Amino acid sequence: MTEHDYTLADVVALLVESGDNGPASHRYSDFTPMPSVEALSDIVRSLRSVLFPGYFGPSEITPDTMPYYIGSTLDRVERQLADQVHRGYCFVCDKNKTERCEDCVARSQEVARSLIAKLPTIRKLLLKDVGAAYDGDPAAKTHGETIFCYPSVRALTNHRIAHELYKLDVDIIPRIIGEMAHSDTGIDIHPGATIGESFFMDHGTGTVVGETCIIGNNVRVYQGVTLGAKSFPKGDDERLIKGLPRHPVVEDDVIVYAGATILGRVTIGQGAVIGGNVWITRDVPAGAQIVQSRALQQSFVDGGGI
Incomplete structure:
Protein backbone atom coordinates (compact mmCIF):
# COMPACT_ATOMS: atom_id res chain seq x y z
CA MET A 1 0.00 0.00 0.00
CA THR A 2 1.43 3.37 -1.01
CA GLU A 3 0.95 6.60 0.92
CA HIS A 4 -1.66 7.63 -1.64
CA ASP A 5 -3.79 4.58 -0.74
CA TYR A 6 -4.16 5.55 2.92
CA THR A 7 -7.44 7.03 4.12
CA LEU A 8 -7.69 9.61 6.87
CA ALA A 9 -8.88 6.86 9.20
CA ASP A 10 -5.74 4.84 8.41
CA VAL A 11 -3.47 7.77 9.27
CA VAL A 12 -5.34 8.46 12.51
CA ALA A 13 -5.11 4.82 13.55
CA LEU A 14 -1.37 4.67 12.86
CA LEU A 15 -0.72 7.86 14.82
CA VAL A 16 -2.78 6.61 17.76
CA GLU A 17 -0.94 3.28 17.67
CA SER A 18 2.49 4.91 17.56
CA GLY A 19 1.45 7.13 20.46
CA ASP A 20 1.40 4.05 22.67
CA ASN A 21 5.17 3.73 22.38
CA GLY A 22 5.88 6.01 25.31
CA PRO A 23 5.82 9.56 26.66
CA ALA A 24 8.17 10.83 23.95
CA SER A 25 5.37 10.44 21.41
CA HIS A 26 2.27 10.80 23.55
CA ARG A 27 1.53 12.80 26.68
CA TYR A 28 -1.64 12.13 28.65
CA SER A 29 -2.53 12.52 32.30
CA ASP A 30 -5.87 12.74 34.05
CA PHE A 31 -6.75 16.15 35.50
CA THR A 32 -3.19 17.52 35.14
CA PRO A 33 -3.10 19.96 32.22
CA MET A 34 0.21 20.72 30.56
CA PRO A 35 2.08 24.00 31.12
CA SER A 36 0.92 26.53 28.54
CA VAL A 37 3.54 28.27 26.41
CA GLU A 38 0.93 30.87 25.49
CA ALA A 39 0.11 31.60 29.15
CA LEU A 40 3.79 31.77 30.08
CA SER A 41 4.45 34.13 27.17
CA ASP A 42 1.71 36.40 28.50
CA ILE A 43 3.22 36.23 32.00
CA VAL A 44 6.68 37.18 30.73
CA ARG A 45 5.24 40.03 28.62
CA SER A 46 3.38 41.32 31.66
CA LEU A 47 6.45 41.09 33.87
CA ARG A 48 8.51 42.89 31.21
CA SER A 49 5.93 45.71 31.22
CA VAL A 50 6.24 45.95 35.01
CA LEU A 51 10.03 45.88 34.96
CA PHE A 52 10.17 48.47 32.16
CA PRO A 53 6.85 50.34 32.41
CA GLY A 54 6.11 52.60 29.48
CA TYR A 55 8.60 50.78 27.28
CA PHE A 56 6.42 47.68 27.21
CA GLY A 57 2.71 47.42 27.90
CA PRO A 58 0.62 50.61 27.73
CA SER A 59 2.76 53.42 26.33
CA GLU A 60 0.45 56.08 27.78
CA ILE A 61 1.21 55.13 31.38
CA THR A 62 1.99 58.11 33.64
CA PRO A 63 3.56 58.48 37.09
CA ASP A 64 0.04 58.87 38.51
CA THR A 65 -1.34 55.72 36.88
CA MET A 66 1.79 53.60 37.23
CA PRO A 67 1.06 52.26 40.75
CA TYR A 68 -2.41 51.14 39.68
CA TYR A 69 -1.13 49.49 36.52
CA ILE A 70 1.73 47.69 38.27
CA GLY A 71 -0.51 46.57 41.14
CA SER A 72 -3.28 45.18 38.95
CA THR A 73 -0.79 43.50 36.61
CA LEU A 74 1.06 41.77 39.42
CA ASP A 75 -2.19 40.67 41.06
CA ARG A 76 -3.15 38.90 37.82
CA VAL A 77 0.35 37.55 37.13
CA GLU A 78 0.65 36.01 40.59
CA ARG A 79 -2.44 33.88 40.00
CA GLN A 80 -1.39 32.95 36.46
CA LEU A 81 2.12 32.04 37.52
CA ALA A 82 0.91 29.91 40.44
CA ASP A 83 -1.24 27.93 38.02
CA GLN A 84 1.64 27.37 35.59
CA VAL A 85 4.06 26.39 38.36
CA HIS A 86 1.51 23.86 39.58
CA ARG A 87 1.24 22.47 36.06
CA GLY A 88 5.01 22.23 35.97
CA TYR A 89 5.03 20.13 39.14
CA CYS A 90 2.39 17.84 37.64
CA PHE A 91 4.36 17.57 34.40
CA VAL A 92 7.28 15.79 36.08
CA CYS A 93 5.24 13.89 38.68
CA ASP A 94 5.28 10.13 38.11
CA LYS A 95 1.94 9.14 39.60
CA ASN A 96 2.57 5.47 38.91
CA LYS A 97 5.48 5.41 41.35
CA THR A 98 4.80 8.20 43.84
CA GLU A 99 1.79 9.55 45.62
CA ARG A 100 0.43 12.77 44.27
CA CYS A 101 1.90 15.73 46.10
CA GLU A 102 -0.76 17.05 48.46
CA ASP A 103 0.76 20.49 48.91
CA CYS A 104 1.52 21.29 45.25
CA VAL A 105 -1.09 24.03 45.05
CA THR A 146 18.95 49.14 24.46
CA ILE A 147 15.72 48.31 26.31
CA PHE A 148 13.64 48.34 23.14
CA CYS A 149 16.05 46.83 20.65
CA TYR A 150 18.91 44.85 22.16
CA PRO A 151 18.62 41.06 22.28
CA SER A 152 20.96 41.04 25.28
CA VAL A 153 18.45 42.91 27.44
CA ARG A 154 15.52 40.81 26.21
CA ALA A 155 17.34 37.53 26.86
CA LEU A 156 18.53 38.66 30.28
CA THR A 157 15.01 39.73 31.27
CA ASN A 158 13.80 36.20 30.63
CA HIS A 159 16.88 34.69 32.23
CA ARG A 160 16.73 36.66 35.46
CA ILE A 161 13.07 35.69 35.89
CA ALA A 162 13.76 32.06 34.99
CA HIS A 163 16.82 31.90 37.26
CA GLU A 164 14.80 32.92 40.31
CA LEU A 165 12.26 30.19 39.54
CA TYR A 166 15.10 27.72 39.01
CA LYS A 167 16.49 28.55 42.46
CA LEU A 168 13.02 27.87 43.86
CA ASP A 169 13.17 24.33 42.41
CA VAL A 170 10.36 24.94 39.95
CA ASP A 171 10.07 22.17 37.37
CA ILE A 172 10.25 22.83 33.59
CA ILE A 173 8.78 26.37 33.72
CA PRO A 174 12.23 28.05 33.89
CA ARG A 175 13.35 26.06 30.84
CA ILE A 176 10.30 27.14 28.87
CA ILE A 177 10.92 30.80 29.75
CA GLY A 178 14.58 30.47 28.77
CA GLU A 179 13.70 28.84 25.46
CA MET A 180 11.31 31.69 24.66
CA ALA A 181 14.27 34.06 24.72
CA HIS A 182 16.36 31.56 22.76
CA SER A 183 13.73 31.50 20.01
CA ASP A 184 13.39 35.29 20.00
CA THR A 185 17.08 36.23 20.12
CA GLY A 186 19.27 33.24 19.28
CA ILE A 187 20.82 33.53 22.76
CA ASP A 188 20.70 30.26 24.70
CA ILE A 189 21.10 30.67 28.47
CA HIS A 190 20.23 27.80 30.77
CA PRO A 191 18.15 29.09 33.72
CA GLY A 192 20.62 27.53 36.14
CA ALA A 193 23.47 29.79 35.03
CA THR A 194 24.52 32.37 37.64
CA ILE A 195 25.14 35.79 36.09
CA GLY A 196 26.44 38.80 37.98
CA GLU A 197 25.79 42.50 37.52
CA SER A 198 26.24 44.55 34.34
CA PHE A 199 26.39 41.68 31.86
CA PHE A 200 26.30 42.49 28.14
CA MET A 201 26.13 40.17 25.13
CA ASP A 202 27.02 42.36 22.16
CA HIS A 203 24.99 41.21 19.14
CA GLY A 204 24.42 37.99 21.04
CA THR A 205 23.34 35.64 18.25
CA GLY A 206 24.60 32.11 18.85
CA THR A 207 25.77 32.77 22.41
CA VAL A 208 25.43 29.70 24.66
CA VAL A 209 25.71 29.71 28.47
CA GLY A 210 25.50 26.35 30.24
CA GLU A 211 23.60 25.35 33.36
CA THR A 212 26.45 25.45 35.90
CA CYS A 213 28.23 28.45 34.42
CA ILE A 214 29.13 31.24 36.85
CA ILE A 215 29.67 34.72 35.39
CA GLY A 216 30.95 37.61 37.48
CA ASN A 217 30.31 41.35 37.24
CA ASN A 218 31.04 43.63 34.30
CA VAL A 219 31.54 40.78 31.83
CA ARG A 220 31.08 41.33 28.09
CA VAL A 221 30.80 38.63 25.47
CA TYR A 222 30.21 38.84 21.74
CA GLN A 223 28.21 36.74 19.30
CA GLY A 224 28.86 33.04 18.90
CA VAL A 225 30.54 32.56 22.29
CA THR A 226 30.09 29.16 23.92
CA LEU A 227 30.49 28.66 27.65
CA GLY A 228 29.91 24.94 27.58
CA ALA A 229 30.83 21.54 28.96
CA LYS A 230 33.91 19.65 27.86
CA SER A 231 32.71 16.14 28.64
CA PHE A 232 29.75 14.34 30.14
CA PRO A 233 30.79 11.69 32.70
CA LYS A 234 28.62 8.60 33.07
CA GLY A 235 27.72 6.59 36.14
CA ASP A 236 27.79 2.83 36.62
CA ASP A 237 24.51 2.55 34.74
CA GLU A 238 26.10 4.29 31.71
CA ARG A 239 23.75 7.23 32.07
CA LEU A 240 25.00 10.80 32.21
CA ILE A 241 25.58 12.06 35.75
CA LYS A 242 23.35 15.08 36.31
CA GLY A 243 24.12 18.22 38.28
CA LEU A 244 27.92 18.21 38.19
CA PRO A 245 29.67 21.62 37.86
CA ARG A 246 30.81 21.24 34.26
CA HIS A 247 30.75 24.76 32.80
CA PRO A 248 33.21 27.68 33.04
CA VAL A 249 33.63 30.21 35.81
CA VAL A 250 34.13 33.67 34.29
CA GLU A 251 35.41 36.20 36.79
CA ASP A 252 34.79 39.96 36.88
CA ASP A 253 35.71 42.32 34.04
CA VAL A 254 36.36 39.60 31.45
CA ILE A 255 35.83 40.21 27.71
CA VAL A 256 35.22 37.26 25.39
CA TYR A 257 35.25 38.05 21.67
CA ALA A 258 33.17 36.51 18.91
CA GLY A 259 33.28 32.79 18.27
CA ALA A 260 35.36 31.84 21.30
CA THR A 261 34.66 28.41 22.80
CA ILE A 262 35.38 27.83 26.50
CA LEU A 263 34.66 24.32 27.72
CA GLY A 264 34.67 22.55 31.07
CA ARG A 265 34.98 23.70 34.68
CA VAL A 266 37.78 26.13 33.92
CA THR A 267 38.27 29.58 35.40
CA ILE A 268 38.79 32.67 33.29
CA GLY A 269 40.59 35.03 35.64
CA GLN A 270 39.56 38.59 36.41
CA GLY A 271 40.21 41.08 33.64
CA ALA A 272 41.26 38.45 31.09
CA VAL A 273 40.60 39.06 27.39
CA ILE A 274 39.74 36.08 25.22
CA GLY A 275 40.21 36.68 21.50
CA GLY A 276 37.87 35.59 18.75
CA ASN A 277 37.59 31.95 17.63
CA VAL A 278 39.93 30.53 20.25
CA TRP A 279 39.31 27.18 21.96
CA ILE A 280 39.98 27.04 25.70
CA THR A 281 39.85 24.00 27.98
CA ARG A 282 42.28 25.14 30.72
CA ASP A 283 42.32 27.92 33.29
CA VAL A 284 43.29 31.39 32.12
CA PRO A 285 45.08 33.60 34.68
CA ALA A 286 43.81 37.02 35.66
CA GLY A 287 44.69 39.76 33.21
CA ALA A 288 45.83 37.36 30.47
CA GLN A 289 45.17 38.04 26.79
CA ILE A 290 44.53 34.92 24.74
CA VAL A 291 44.52 35.46 20.99
CA GLN A 292 45.01 33.36 17.92
CA SER A 293 48.40 33.25 16.26
CA ARG A 294 49.85 31.20 13.44
CA ALA A 295 51.75 29.04 15.92
CA LEU A 296 48.64 28.59 18.06
CA GLN A 297 46.56 27.58 15.05
CA GLN A 298 49.19 24.98 14.15
CA SER A 299 49.10 23.58 17.70
CA PHE A 300 45.37 22.97 17.30
CA VAL A 301 46.02 21.13 14.05
CA ASP A 302 48.62 18.99 15.85
CA GLY A 303 46.14 18.16 18.63
CA GLY A 304 47.14 20.74 21.23
CA GLY A 305 45.00 23.31 23.05
CA ILE A 306 44.96 25.90 25.75
Whole structure:
Protein backbone atom coordinates (compact mmCIF):
# COMPACT_ATOMS: atom_id res chain seq x y z
CA MET A 1 0.00 0.00 0.00
CA THR A 2 1.43 3.37 -1.01
CA GLU A 3 0.95 6.60 0.92
CA HIS A 4 -1.66 7.63 -1.64
CA ASP A 5 -3.79 4.58 -0.74
CA TYR A 6 -4.16 5.55 2.92
CA THR A 7 -7.44 7.03 4.12
CA LEU A 8 -7.69 9.61 6.87
CA ALA A 9 -8.88 6.86 9.20
CA ASP A 10 -5.74 4.84 8.41
CA VAL A 11 -3.47 7.77 9.27
CA VAL A 12 -5.34 8.46 12.51
CA ALA A 13 -5.11 4.82 13.55
CA LEU A 14 -1.37 4.67 12.86
CA LEU A 15 -0.72 7.86 14.82
CA VAL A 16 -2.78 6.61 17.76
CA GLU A 17 -0.94 3.28 17.67
CA SER A 18 2.49 4.91 17.56
CA GLY A 19 1.45 7.13 20.46
CA ASP A 20 1.40 4.05 22.67
CA ASN A 21 5.17 3.73 22.38
CA GLY A 22 5.88 6.01 25.31
CA PRO A 23 5.82 9.56 26.66
CA ALA A 24 8.17 10.83 23.95
CA SER A 25 5.37 10.44 21.41
CA HIS A 26 2.27 10.80 23.55
CA ARG A 27 1.53 12.80 26.68
CA TYR A 28 -1.64 12.13 28.65
CA SER A 29 -2.53 12.52 32.30
CA ASP A 30 -5.87 12.74 34.05
CA PHE A 31 -6.75 16.15 35.50
CA THR A 32 -3.19 17.52 35.14
CA PRO A 33 -3.10 19.96 32.22
CA MET A 34 0.21 20.72 30.56
CA PRO A 35 2.08 24.00 31.12
CA SER A 36 0.92 26.53 28.54
CA VAL A 37 3.54 28.27 26.41
CA GLU A 38 0.93 30.87 25.49
CA ALA A 39 0.11 31.60 29.15
CA LEU A 40 3.79 31.77 30.08
CA SER A 41 4.45 34.13 27.17
CA ASP A 42 1.71 36.40 28.50
CA ILE A 43 3.22 36.23 32.00
CA VAL A 44 6.68 37.18 30.73
CA ARG A 45 5.24 40.03 28.62
CA SER A 46 3.38 41.32 31.66
CA LEU A 47 6.45 41.09 33.87
CA ARG A 48 8.51 42.89 31.21
CA SER A 49 5.93 45.71 31.22
CA VAL A 50 6.24 45.95 35.01
CA LEU A 51 10.03 45.88 34.96
CA PHE A 52 10.17 48.47 32.16
CA PRO A 53 6.85 50.34 32.41
CA GLY A 54 6.11 52.60 29.48
CA TYR A 55 8.60 50.78 27.28
CA PHE A 56 6.42 47.68 27.21
CA GLY A 57 2.71 47.42 27.90
CA PRO A 58 0.62 50.61 27.73
CA SER A 59 2.76 53.42 26.33
CA GLU A 60 0.45 56.08 27.78
CA ILE A 61 1.21 55.13 31.38
CA THR A 62 1.99 58.11 33.64
CA PRO A 63 3.56 58.48 37.09
CA ASP A 64 0.04 58.87 38.51
CA THR A 65 -1.34 55.72 36.88
CA MET A 66 1.79 53.60 37.23
CA PRO A 67 1.06 52.26 40.75
CA TYR A 68 -2.41 51.14 39.68
CA TYR A 69 -1.13 49.49 36.52
CA ILE A 70 1.73 47.69 38.27
CA GLY A 71 -0.51 46.57 41.14
CA SER A 72 -3.28 45.18 38.95
CA THR A 73 -0.79 43.50 36.61
CA LEU A 74 1.06 41.77 39.42
CA ASP A 75 -2.19 40.67 41.06
CA ARG A 76 -3.15 38.90 37.82
CA VAL A 77 0.35 37.55 37.13
CA GLU A 78 0.65 36.01 40.59
CA ARG A 79 -2.44 33.88 40.00
CA GLN A 80 -1.39 32.95 36.46
CA LEU A 81 2.12 32.04 37.52
CA ALA A 82 0.91 29.91 40.44
CA ASP A 83 -1.24 27.93 38.02
CA GLN A 84 1.64 27.37 35.59
CA VAL A 85 4.06 26.39 38.36
CA HIS A 86 1.51 23.86 39.58
CA ARG A 87 1.24 22.47 36.06
CA GLY A 88 5.01 22.23 35.97
CA TYR A 89 5.03 20.13 39.14
CA CYS A 90 2.39 17.84 37.64
CA PHE A 91 4.36 17.57 34.40
CA VAL A 92 7.28 15.79 36.08
CA CYS A 93 5.24 13.89 38.68
CA ASP A 94 5.28 10.13 38.11
CA LYS A 95 1.94 9.14 39.60
CA ASN A 96 2.57 5.47 38.91
CA LYS A 97 5.48 5.41 41.35
CA THR A 98 4.80 8.20 43.84
CA GLU A 99 1.79 9.55 45.62
CA ARG A 100 0.43 12.77 44.27
CA CYS A 101 1.90 15.73 46.10
CA GLU A 102 -0.76 17.05 48.46
CA ASP A 103 0.76 20.49 48.91
CA CYS A 104 1.52 21.29 45.25
CA VAL A 105 -1.09 24.03 45.05
CA ALA A 106 0.14 25.74 48.22
CA ARG A 107 3.76 25.40 47.08
CA SER A 108 2.90 26.90 43.71
CA GLN A 109 1.22 29.89 45.31
CA GLU A 110 4.21 30.45 47.58
CA VAL A 111 6.60 30.29 44.62
CA ALA A 112 4.53 32.87 42.75
CA ARG A 113 4.59 35.21 45.75
CA SER A 114 8.35 34.70 46.12
CA LEU A 115 8.95 35.59 42.48
CA ILE A 116 6.83 38.74 42.78
CA ALA A 117 8.80 39.73 45.88
CA LYS A 118 12.06 39.32 43.92
CA LEU A 119 11.03 41.70 41.12
CA PRO A 120 12.63 44.84 42.63
CA THR A 121 15.96 42.98 42.84
CA ILE A 122 15.55 41.67 39.30
CA ARG A 123 14.82 45.19 38.08
CA LYS A 124 17.98 46.57 39.72
CA LEU A 125 20.04 43.91 37.97
CA LEU A 126 18.37 44.56 34.63
CA LEU A 127 18.97 48.29 34.88
CA LYS A 128 22.66 47.56 35.37
CA ASP A 129 22.51 45.27 32.32
CA VAL A 130 20.93 48.13 30.38
CA GLY A 131 23.73 50.43 31.52
CA ALA A 132 26.34 47.88 30.46
CA ALA A 133 24.76 47.64 27.01
CA TYR A 134 24.67 51.41 26.62
CA ASP A 135 28.23 51.91 27.88
CA GLY A 136 29.59 48.95 25.94
CA ASP A 137 28.20 49.81 22.51
CA PRO A 138 29.08 53.13 20.86
CA ALA A 139 26.16 52.58 18.46
CA ALA A 140 23.65 52.92 21.31
CA LYS A 141 22.21 56.42 21.36
CA THR A 142 20.07 56.11 24.51
CA HIS A 143 19.44 53.68 27.33
CA GLY A 144 15.91 53.31 26.00
CA GLU A 145 17.25 52.06 22.71
CA THR A 146 18.95 49.14 24.46
CA ILE A 147 15.72 48.31 26.31
CA PHE A 148 13.64 48.34 23.14
CA CYS A 149 16.05 46.83 20.65
CA TYR A 150 18.91 44.85 22.16
CA PRO A 151 18.62 41.06 22.28
CA SER A 152 20.96 41.04 25.28
CA VAL A 153 18.45 42.91 27.44
CA ARG A 154 15.52 40.81 26.21
CA ALA A 155 17.34 37.53 26.86
CA LEU A 156 18.53 38.66 30.28
CA THR A 157 15.01 39.73 31.27
CA ASN A 158 13.80 36.20 30.63
CA HIS A 159 16.88 34.69 32.23
CA ARG A 160 16.73 36.66 35.46
CA ILE A 161 13.07 35.69 35.89
CA ALA A 162 13.76 32.06 34.99
CA HIS A 163 16.82 31.90 37.26
CA GLU A 164 14.80 32.92 40.31
CA LEU A 165 12.26 30.19 39.54
CA TYR A 166 15.10 27.72 39.01
CA LYS A 167 16.49 28.55 42.46
CA LEU A 168 13.02 27.87 43.86
CA ASP A 169 13.17 24.33 42.41
CA VAL A 170 10.36 24.94 39.95
CA ASP A 171 10.07 22.17 37.37
CA ILE A 172 10.25 22.83 33.59
CA ILE A 173 8.78 26.37 33.72
CA PRO A 174 12.23 28.05 33.89
CA ARG A 175 13.35 26.06 30.84
CA ILE A 176 10.30 27.14 28.87
CA ILE A 177 10.92 30.80 29.75
CA GLY A 178 14.58 30.47 28.77
CA GLU A 179 13.70 28.84 25.46
CA MET A 180 11.31 31.69 24.66
CA ALA A 181 14.27 34.06 24.72
CA HIS A 182 16.36 31.56 22.76
CA SER A 183 13.73 31.50 20.01
CA ASP A 184 13.39 35.29 20.00
CA THR A 185 17.08 36.23 20.12
CA GLY A 186 19.27 33.24 19.28
CA ILE A 187 20.82 33.53 22.76
CA ASP A 188 20.70 30.26 24.70
CA ILE A 189 21.10 30.67 28.47
CA HIS A 190 20.23 27.80 30.77
CA PRO A 191 18.15 29.09 33.72
CA GLY A 192 20.62 27.53 36.14
CA ALA A 193 23.47 29.79 35.03
CA THR A 194 24.52 32.37 37.64
CA ILE A 195 25.14 35.79 36.09
CA GLY A 196 26.44 38.80 37.98
CA GLU A 197 25.79 42.50 37.52
CA SER A 198 26.24 44.55 34.34
CA PHE A 199 26.39 41.68 31.86
CA PHE A 200 26.30 42.49 28.14
CA MET A 201 26.13 40.17 25.13
CA ASP A 202 27.02 42.36 22.16
CA HIS A 203 24.99 41.21 19.14
CA GLY A 204 24.42 37.99 21.04
CA THR A 205 23.34 35.64 18.25
CA GLY A 206 24.60 32.11 18.85
CA THR A 207 25.77 32.77 22.41
CA VAL A 208 25.43 29.70 24.66
CA VAL A 209 25.71 29.71 28.47
CA GLY A 210 25.50 26.35 30.24
CA GLU A 211 23.60 25.35 33.36
CA THR A 212 26.45 25.45 35.90
CA CYS A 213 28.23 28.45 34.42
CA ILE A 214 29.13 31.24 36.85
CA ILE A 215 29.67 34.72 35.39
CA GLY A 216 30.95 37.61 37.48
CA ASN A 217 30.31 41.35 37.24
CA ASN A 218 31.04 43.63 34.30
CA VAL A 219 31.54 40.78 31.83
CA ARG A 220 31.08 41.33 28.09
CA VAL A 221 30.80 38.63 25.47
CA TYR A 222 30.21 38.84 21.74
CA GLN A 223 28.21 36.74 19.30
CA GLY A 224 28.86 33.04 18.90
CA VAL A 225 30.54 32.56 22.29
CA THR A 226 30.09 29.16 23.92
CA LEU A 227 30.49 28.66 27.65
CA GLY A 228 29.91 24.94 27.58
CA ALA A 229 30.83 21.54 28.96
CA LYS A 230 33.91 19.65 27.86
CA SER A 231 32.71 16.14 28.64
CA PHE A 232 29.75 14.34 30.14
CA PRO A 233 30.79 11.69 32.70
CA LYS A 234 28.62 8.60 33.07
CA GLY A 235 27.72 6.59 36.14
CA ASP A 236 27.79 2.83 36.62
CA ASP A 237 24.51 2.55 34.74
CA GLU A 238 26.10 4.29 31.71
CA ARG A 239 23.75 7.23 32.07
CA LEU A 240 25.00 10.80 32.21
CA ILE A 241 25.58 12.06 35.75
CA LYS A 242 23.35 15.08 36.31
CA GLY A 243 24.12 18.22 38.28
CA LEU A 244 27.92 18.21 38.19
CA PRO A 245 29.67 21.62 37.86
CA ARG A 246 30.81 21.24 34.26
CA HIS A 247 30.75 24.76 32.80
CA PRO A 248 33.21 27.68 33.04
CA VAL A 249 33.63 30.21 35.81
CA VAL A 250 34.13 33.67 34.29
CA GLU A 251 35.41 36.20 36.79
CA ASP A 252 34.79 39.96 36.88
CA ASP A 253 35.71 42.32 34.04
CA VAL A 254 36.36 39.60 31.45
CA ILE A 255 35.83 40.21 27.71
CA VAL A 256 35.22 37.26 25.39
CA TYR A 257 35.25 38.05 21.67
CA ALA A 258 33.17 36.51 18.91
CA GLY A 259 33.28 32.79 18.27
CA ALA A 260 35.36 31.84 21.30
CA THR A 261 34.66 28.41 22.80
CA ILE A 262 35.38 27.83 26.50
CA LEU A 263 34.66 24.32 27.72
CA GLY A 264 34.67 22.55 31.07
CA ARG A 265 34.98 23.70 34.68
CA VAL A 266 37.78 26.13 33.92
CA THR A 267 38.27 29.58 35.40
CA ILE A 268 38.79 32.67 33.29
CA GLY A 269 40.59 35.03 35.64
CA GLN A 270 39.56 38.59 36.41
CA GLY A 271 40.21 41.08 33.64
CA ALA A 272 41.26 38.45 31.09
CA VAL A 273 40.60 39.06 27.39
CA ILE A 274 39.74 36.08 25.22
CA GLY A 275 40.21 36.68 21.50
CA GLY A 276 37.87 35.59 18.75
CA ASN A 277 37.59 31.95 17.63
CA VAL A 278 39.93 30.53 20.25
CA TRP A 279 39.31 27.18 21.96
CA ILE A 280 39.98 27.04 25.70
CA THR A 281 39.85 24.00 27.98
CA ARG A 282 42.28 25.14 30.72
CA ASP A 283 42.32 27.92 33.29
CA VAL A 284 43.29 31.39 32.12
CA PRO A 285 45.08 33.60 34.68
CA ALA A 286 43.81 37.02 35.66
CA GLY A 287 44.69 39.76 33.21
CA ALA A 288 45.83 37.36 30.47
CA GLN A 289 45.17 38.04 26.79
CA ILE A 290 44.53 34.92 24.74
CA VAL A 291 44.52 35.46 20.99
CA GLN A 292 45.01 33.36 17.92
CA SER A 293 48.40 33.25 16.26
CA ARG A 294 49.85 31.20 13.44
CA ALA A 295 51.75 29.04 15.92
CA LEU A 296 48.64 28.59 18.06
CA GLN A 297 46.56 27.58 15.05
CA GLN A 298 49.19 24.98 14.15
CA SER A 299 49.10 23.58 17.70
CA PHE A 300 45.37 22.97 17.30
CA VAL A 301 46.02 21.13 14.05
CA ASP A 302 48.62 18.99 15.85
CA GLY A 303 46.14 18.16 18.63
CA GLY A 304 47.14 20.74 21.23
CA GLY A 305 45.00 23.31 23.05
CA ILE A 306 44.96 25.90 25.75
